[in-house]
Amino acid sequence: SQGILAYQPDILKLTEKATSLPESLSKKEVQGFKSKYDTLIETVKDRIVTCDKYVIEHEVYSEKLEQFQDWLSSLKAAVDTNIDHGDTEGLKVKQIALSTVMSSLEEGEEKLHELQQILSSVLQHTEAGGHDVLKSHLSQLKDQWENFMKLCRGA
Numbered sequence: 001s002q003g004i005l006a007y008q009p010d011i012l013k014l015t016e017k018a019t020s021l022p023e024s025l026s027k028k029e030v031q032g033f034k035s036k037y038d039t040l041i042e043t044v045k046d047r048i049v050t051c052d053k054y055v056i057e058h059e060v061y062s063e064k065l066e067q068f069q070d071w072l073s074s075l076k077a078a079v080d081t082n083i084d085h086g087d088t089e090g091l092k093v094k095q096i097a098l099s100t101v102m103s104s105l106e107e108g109e110e111k112l113h114e115l116q117q118i119l120s121s122v123l124q125h126t127e128a129g130g131h132d133v134l135k136s137h138l139s140q141l142k143d144q145w146e147n148f149m150k151l152c153r154g155a
Contacts, residue, residue: 004037004044011037054125061118061134068111068141075101076148101152108145115141 015034078097119138123131 004041007037008041054122057118057122057125061115061122064111064115064118065137065141068115071111072108072141072144072148075104079152098152101148105149108149112138112142112145 011034014030017030079094079101115138119134122134126134
């Protein structure tokens with residue numbers, strides 16, 4: 001866009017000079033050139049806005065993916081910190097931690113559903129070659145979530 005916009009002063013100078021030309025054909029040619037240039041500028045600006053929108057969608061997806069990973073890691077840490085305690089107090093703490101994790105089941109499912117929706121939108125604007133990588137990241141998180149929930153249910 002900046003490369004195209006850099007020529008804008010030159011186009012304006014040409015337009016001014018064309019106005020002073022005696023031949024009306026040259027004026028029309030320069031005016032037509034300027035009109036095409038203006039159209040090109042608008043097209044480039046529109047495409048930049050569209051690309052920015054797609055980049056933001058990808059960034060939101062990446063952030064949400066990372067937030068889910070962090071959230072899941074914190075749940076795992078809450079359960080793991082209490083696993084080695086064999087005494088009654090340790091078992092009570094572990095039971096509370098597991099109960100908290102199990103109450104997070106619906107929240108986890110909602111977060112995964114939201115990620116799936118965002119991914120569906122992102123994939124519409126992503127080159128086909130990138131689809132597998134994006135889908136794989138979400139699939140791995142879903143697997144981690146399912147495995148963790150199975151572990152908690154079995155505890």
